[in-house]
Amino acid sequence: MLKIVDSAVPVACWSCSVARNASTLFCPNCSKIQPPATGDYFAVFGLQPRLNLDLDALEREFHRLSRRLHPDRFARASDSEKEWSLADTALLNDAYRTLKDPLKRTEYVLKLHGAEIGEEHSGNRQDPSRAPADLLEEVFELNMQLEEMRMARQMGDDDPEAAKSLSEAKRKFEGLLQEVDRDLRAQWTAWEEGGDAQRQTAQKQMVALLDRRRYLRNLVRDVTETLGD
C-alpha cells in the first residue's frame, strides 16, 4: 500500500546528452542546470522521504543548492536556462519551506503516502460539533465565553473577569497544542522504524493528531483575536 514515488527514471541531459537521473537538478556530467525535477520535495535534497530530519544539514544543503540554482546566477544565461533556474529555485524554496516545518513536513509525508489530510478553511470560525470528543465540554464553554466577550466588546464594555478566564483557557489550549506536538514526534519514530502494521497505525494516529492540532490552533487563534492582543 505504500506508494513511494519512483524518481529514478533516466533522461538525457539537454546539453551533453549523457543520461542522468530525472530527479537531479544538475547534470552529473557537465554540471549544467536541468529542467525542473520530477521527484518529490525530498528528492530535491537527495533524501528519502522521512520525518526525523537534521534541520541544520537541511539548511546547509538549501544554501548550497540556492547558490547554484538561484536566478541571480543565471542573469546572463540563455533563456531556457533562466527559465529552468526560476522553476528549479521555486521548487527548491517550496521544498525547503515544507520540509523545515515539522507540521508541514508531516502533512506532506502523509500525503505522499496517500493519507487524506483535512483541508484548511482559514476563514470560518470553529464548528463546535467537530471538536475532538474529549474536548467537547470545554470547547462549548469557551465558545460561550467568546460570544459574551464579543458582545461586550460591541457594546463598548470591558470585562476584565471574562478576559482573565479567556486568557486562562488560551493557556490551557496552548498546553494541549504542545502535547499534540510531542505526540506527533513520538509517532514519527514509530512510523520510520516500525514494520508495515506499526507504520499503518502510526499513520492513522498522525492524521488524527493533525486534525486535533488544526482544531486547537484555530481555537487559540479565535481567542487571541477576541482578546485583541
Place this chain on the structure above:
Amino acid sequence: MPQAPVVGIDLGTTNSLVAYMEGDKPVVIPGVDGSNLVPSVVALDPIPANGGRPTVTVGNSARKSLIENPERVIYSVKRLMGRGLEEVKNELRFFPFRLADDVEAGEVPRLQIGELRFTPPEISAYVLRQLKRNAERFFGVPVNQAVITVPAYFNDAQRQATKDAGRMAGLEVLRLVNEPTAASLAYGLDRAKEGTIAVYDLGGGTFDISILKLRDGIFEVQSTNGDTHLGGDDIDNLLLTIALDEIHAEHGVDLRAHPGAVQALRKAAIDAKVRLSSEQSAYFDMELPNGDRYQREIPRNVFEVMIEPILERTAGPCKQAIADAGITPEQIDEVVLVGGSTRIPAVRQLVDRLFKLGERGKKPHTDLNPDEVVALGAAVQAGILADSSEKTRDLLLLDVTPLSLGIEALGGVVAKIIQRNSTIPASAVEYFTTGVDGQTNVAIHVVQGERELASDCRSLARFDLKGIPPMSAGLPRIEVKFLIDADGILQVTAREQRSGKEAQIEVKPTYGLTDEQVENMIIDSYDHAEEDFANRLLIEARNEADNILRAVEHAPQNPAWMQLTVEERSAIATARERLIEARQGTDVTAISQASVALDQTTRRFAEMMMDAAVTTAIRGKTMDAAGNELDDKVTAPHPMAAAEFK
C-alpha cells in the same frame, strides 16, 4: 566600445540615485550638478507652438519650477505607482497636480499637466532616463541594464509598474530588489557578518521593516512588513495642514487657493522638520498676502507629540515582522536605519524601544548615509548579477514575498495559495474544473493580502482560462501554476490535463498597463548605434550648456543679480565665456566640465533667486523660515529641501 556595468538604481519617493560597483566597492554616480541625489521631480513644459515634444526637466532644475509653476511639476509620483483611481484620488488631496477627467475605473490613472496626460510609470520613466543619462555621461558608453529597488511591501501591481517604467526609459530591468534588503547588502559587504539583523527603512513615502538572517554570505530574509503609504511626506503634510488651518483661523487667509503659496509653505514646513532633528526649536515666520505675519514657534517636544501618531504606525509592522520571523526582539543582533526620516530623534527613540536596543547596550547602525545606502546595495546586487566583482561572488540574497497570494473562492472567501514571507521564487499549483456541462471558460480572480474576504484584499488580476474542450461539468482538470519570480511578480501558466491542451490565459491586470500600452510609452529608442550614442552625448552636453547659458543670460534682469558682489559677477562672466567657447567644440567632457563650473559659480545667485521666488509666490516680502537657512548643510530628502545648497 567597452561595456558599461549594470547599474543599481534607487527610485525613491523624494530622491533617486544611481550607483555601480567600482571594483569591489559600490559608488554613487553624481549628476551634472555634482549632486548624488536626483530629486524625483519632473517638470513638463508646454508643447512648443511649432509642435514637437515638450521639454522635460528632471531633478534639481525641475524643483525650481515647483514654486514658480506648480501646475507643471510632478513629485512623489512613487506614491501613485500601481494604484487604482480611487486610491490615487485620495492620495492627491495633498498634491498640487490633478487627474485627467476622462479616466475610467479600471484604467491606469493619468495625471493632467497642462494639455498633457501622463501615467505614473511614465513620470518615473523620466526620472529613470535622467539617471541613465547621468550614468552614460559618467561612463561614456550606453547603459542599458539596471537593478531597481522597490519598497519591500510593494505589491505585484506596484512592482510591475516600476518594471514598466524601466522599460519605458530604455532599461532592461535585470532585477527588482527590495530596499531594506539592498541596504543590508551594502552594510554586510565589508563584514563577514553572521546573525540576525533588522532593517528599519522610513523614507519619504514608504515604510519597510525586514528581518534577515546572515550566514556564509547568504542574506536570507525571514520576514518583511511595512506600509507603502507612510513616510516623511506624511509629517510634511501634517505640519502643512496645521499651518494652513492656523493661517486661515487667525488671519482669515485661505492659502489653499494659491498653489505656489502652498508649495512655499510646504518648503517652510520641511525646513522646520529638518531643523528639529538637530535643534530644540524651529520657527515659521512669513508675511501673508493681506500684510499680516504668520509667526509660529515649534519646540521639538511639541513636534514630537504631533508626529507621534505617524511614527507609531511603524510599530505594528515591526511587531508583526518579529512575530513572523518566529523570534523575539532580544534575538535581533543589529538594527540598521535606512531612509532620511530615520534622522528624526523621535524615530530613533521608537526604534530603540521596539528592539530593546538601549537596555541591551546596543545602538542602531547609521554609519552609511541613509539617503545613499539603498542605491549602494542596488549596485552590489547589480555586481552579483553581472558577476563582476570578487567581493560579490559569494553573496546571495534570498528574499520573500511580502503579501500572501490567494484565489477568490466560493462566497468571496480567499483561499491562500502562497503565504506571505515565503522565499521567492515560490510556486503553487491549483486545479480547477467547470461547473456547467460544456463550459469552455473558467475565470480566476487572484488577490494579494492577508484579509479573509477577496473584496478586502488587493485585486491583482482576473485570469480567463479559455479554450477548455467541452466536457461534462466537473470533468476537466485544469492545472494552473502560480509562480512568484525573483522580482516578486506573479506569472501564471495553465494546462487542461485531460485533453493535454495548453489552456489559453487572458490576463487582465486590475491596476496595470498592458504590454502594448507600455510599448507605446517608451520614451527613448532602445537601440542606438554607437556613433549615434557619441552624437547623442554631444547633443545632450550642448543642450545642457544651452540651458545654463540661457538662465545666466536672463540673470541680470533678476533683482537678486544686484545683490551679488562685483567679483561674483565677473567670475560668472568668465565661466560663461569658457562655456560658450567649449560648446563650439565637440569635446563632450570639456563642455560638461565648463557647464559644471558655470553652474557652481552661479550657485549663490540661484539660491537667492529661489528665495525670491518663494517670496513672490506668497506675494509677501520675506519668509525667514524658508530663506535664511538655505546655506545650512541641509540634506533632507525632499523635492523642496535644500539638498544641493551646501
